[in-house]
Amino acid sequence: MKKRRMFIRMITASLMRRRSRMIVALLSITIGATILSGLVSIYYDVPKQMGAQFRNYGANMILTASGDSFKMSDVQSARAVFDEEEIVGIAPFRYENVRINDIPFVAAGTDAEEAKATSPYWAVEGDWFSAQGDVLVGSGVAESFRLKTGDMIEIAYTPEGNDESSEDGEIVLDNYDYFNVVGILETGGSEENYIYMSMDDMQALTQTEERVDVTEMSISASGDELSDYIDEINAKVPAVRASVVKRVTASEATVLTKLQALVLLVTVIVLALTMICVATTMTAVVAERRKEIGLRKAIGASDKSIIQEFMGESMLLGLFGGAIGSVLGYVFAQQVSVNVFSSSISFRPLLVPITMIVSIAVTGISSLVPIRSATDIDPALVLKGE
Amino acid sequence: MSLLELKNVYKIYGELHALDDVSLTVEKGEWVSIMGPSGSGKSTMMNIIGCMDKPTKGEVLLDGVDIAKESKKNLTNIRRDKIGLIFQQFHLVNYLTALENVMLAQYYHSMPDEKEALEALERVGLADRAKHLPSQLSGGEQQRVCVARALINYPEIILADEPTGNLDEKNEEIVVELFHKLHDEGTTLIVVTHDPEVAEVAQRTLVLRDGKLSKEIVNDHFTGKIRFDDQNPF
Ligand SMILES: Nc1ncnc2c1ncn2[C@@H]1O[C@H](COP(=O)(O)OP(=O)(O)OP(=O)(O)O)[C@@H](O)[C@H]1O
Ligand SMILES: [Mg+2]
Numbered sequence: 001m002k003k004r005r006m007f008i009r010m011i012t013a014s015l016m017r018r019r020s021r022m023i024v025a026l027l028s029i030t031i032g033a034t035i036l037s038g039l040v041s042i043y044y045d046v047p048k049q050m051g052a053q054f055r056n057y058g059a060n061m062i063l064t065a066s067g068d069s070f071k072m073s074d075v076q077s078a079r080a081v082f083d084e085e086e087i088v089g090i091a092p093f094r095y096e097n098v099r100i101n102d103i104p105f106v107a108a109g110t111d112a113e114e115a116k117a118t119s120p121y122w123a124v125e126g127d128w129f130s131a132q133g134d135v136l137v138g139s140g141v142a143e144s145f146r147l148k149t150g151d152m153i154e155i156a157y158t159p160e161g162n163d164e165s166s167e168d169g170e171i172v173l174d175n176y177d178y179f180n181v182v183g184i185l186e187t188g189g190s191e192e193n194y195i196y197m198s199m200d201d202m203q204a205l206t207q208t209e210e211r212v213d214v215t216e217m218s219i220s221a222s223g224d225e226l227s228d229y230i231d232e233i234n235a236k237v238p239a240v241r242a243s244v245v246k247r248v249t250a251s252e253a254t255v256l257t258k259l260q261a262l263v264l265l266v267t268v269i270v271l272a273l274t275m276i277c278v279a280t281t282m283t284a285v286v287a288e289r290r291k292e293i294g295l296r297k298a299i300g301a302s303d304k305s306i307i308q309e310f311m312g313e314s315m316l317l318g319l320f321g322g323a324i325g326s327v328l329g330y331v332f333a334q335q336v337s338v339n340v341f342s343s344s345i346s347f348r349p350l351l352v353p354i355t356m357i358v359s360i361a362v363t364g365i366s367s368l369v370p371i372r373s374a375t376d377i378d379p380a381l382v383l384k385g386e
Numbered sequence: 387m388s389l390l391e392l393k394n395v396y397k398i399y400g401e402l403h404a405l406d407d408v409s410l411t412v413e414k415g416e417w418v419s420i421m422g423p424s425g426s427g428k429s430t431m432m433n434i435i436g437c438m439d440k441p442t443k444g445e446v447l448l449d450g451v452d453i454a455k456e457s458k459k460n461l462t463n464i465r466r467d468k469i470g471l472i473f474q475q476f477h478l479v480n481y482l483t484a485l486e487n488v489m490l491a492q493y494y495h496s497m498p499d500e501k502e503a504l505e506a507l508e509r510v511g512l513a514d515r516a517k518h519l520p521s522q523l524s525g526g527e528q529q530r531v532c533v534a535r536a537l538i539n540y541p542e543i544i545l546a547d548e549p550t551g552n553l554d555e556k557n558e559e560i561v562v563e564l565f566h567k568l569h570d571e572g573t574t575l576i577v578v579t580h581d582p583e584v585a586e587v588a589q590r591t592l593v594l595r596d597g598k599l600s601k602e603i604v605n606d607h608f609t610g611k612i613r614f615d616d617q618n619p620f
Pocket of ligand 2: 428429430547
């Protein structure tokens with residue numbers, strides 16, 4: 001027991017009192033541990049991050065009418081197929097032709113919250129519609145009339161039958177309603193030429209029965225799962241036809257595996273570099289301390305105790321390096337995650353002891369050869385003096 | 387039985403006979419000086435006696451055991467148990483304090499004992515320097531730490547290779563005084579030195595020349611006379 005205390009006293013003295021030397025070794029171990037634990041964090045968070053990222057590109061499933069049209073109740077039936085947690089958003093859309101100042105536009109009725117969820121990349125200046133009479137106008141529309149948030153617009157809807165070529169001559173008047181512009185929408189796509197309002201407002205404007213043309217669904221499921229759901233919906237809800245939005249889901253899997261493979265490759269390379277670095281440093285440490293090793297042997301140290309002492313030192317370095325590295329690694333992974341995926345990663349407490357153990361093992365293994373060479377040192381030669 | 391007996395010992399490096407048919411005996415409790423010009427084989431002999439090197443030929447009996455035939459591992463054990471070493475360059479582990487350096491010898495030998503180590507430092511007059519690092523000690527003080535370390539495990543034999551070579555007169559006196567104390571306590575001492583004043587306080591002085599023992603001087607402390615024994619063939 002007392003022997004162990006002396007052992008610990010010795011190796012800590014070596015590390016503390018030779019600080020400037022040890023800082024180099026510690027630095028390489030810390031950098032290695034930082035990158036390793038950071039990459040492992042990213043490796044495990046990538047699927048999650050990328051999943052969310054791809055979902056940001058909008059719906060991965062779409063419902064269209066199998067016949068003429070379908071209703072909100074059909075959307076509800078389709079919704080019931082999924083687990084609530086899997087649903088990112090299910091946004092129904094109803095499109096109608098309207099006119100502003102006699103210029104034709106397309107107006108869409110939808111659910112603000114759901115549309116926001118299925119199309120998170122939509123940039124809204126101002127707010128989404130929430131109260132009755134609110135509209136969100138595409139930036140293309142806004143430009144045509146120099147609209148700003150807070151402006152009022154008059155939207156006209158021509159009911160069916162009110163056609164200039166109408167033959168029976170019966171006059172059906174246009175419906176008019178005033179709307180309050182609460183936000184301007186920018187998407188970089190055709191949505192910028194649309195006017196968005198609530199389903200209720202749409203119904204009030206058109207004075208027709210409720211109807212859904214298209215429903216965009218964003219579901220956190222991929223590949224086979226998704227096609228199973230599609231089959232289920234098609235079987236259970238005859239009024240709709242569900243289909244995959246292919247472009248996104250197909251690429252999702254391959255990009256993920258490629259990205260993970262890349263992270264794995266970099267991890268292996270960093271591991272190898274760290275080991276080389278530690279081995280080189282330890283070789284230098286042993287060379288620098290030849291005299292001390294000779295002296296220790298002269299006063300009775302066995303090869304075993306020499307190995308133990310140097311192993312103890314390098315493993316203690318591994319422990320410190322691993323401890324610092326696991327914290328810095330989290331910071332590093334967090335930075336990457338925030339900058340690349342715009343979302344934060346979760347702190348994994350288990351990664352701290354794992355990083356420390358791996359770091360101790362890595363330093364131990366890479367110190368093996370340099371430390372073994374310390375036992376070849378001949379005390380007589382070293383102590384001869386100069 | 388003599389404590390140490392060298393019988394026709396050779397150490398040959400290629401053409402060079404660093405030790406050339408050396409035979410000698412050292413009795414328990416004796417204090418022997420070894421002199422000789424540079425390159426005469428003094429350190430070579432000390433390394434062999436100190437179990438850090440093996441002779442090319444010949445027998446080296448320490449306590450009746452022929453260390454020329456022992457394995458490297460056993461030599462380490464013998465060195466640890468029976469021998470205390472003092473060097474010309476006061477070799478200390480530079481990141482350990484004086485006390486820890488002394489405790490290091492205890493650590494390899496058996497159990498570190500701080501109290502005992504402190505007593506050893508007290509004996510060499512360095513109790514108040516126990517917490518100092520070697521770089522904070524003078525050369526003389528460092529050498530005294532080495533003496534404390536050499537005697538801590540009560541070795542049967544203390545080997546000192548030019549222990550005063552790098553010391554001024556005052557520190558030389560202190561170290562020689564310590565040797566006197568050890569000698570009085572019955573420790574066997576073999577001291578290599580270039581300094582006749584250090585040599586003559588021993589009971590015998592052996593002179594090496596070109597790897598051979600060339601003469602033995604018996605120092606008579608009581609009469610202060612020095613008896614030359616040039617004809618003695620050993
Ligand atoms: N490892 C070695 N290989 C070859 N020659 C050696 C080796 N060690 C010592 N020698 C030679 O053996 C001879 C004796 O060396 P040794 O170190 O014993 O001398 P010394 O009497 O201690 O000298 P000094 O007073 O300078 O310390 C020298 O000529 C030296 O060059
Ligand atoms: Mg010498």
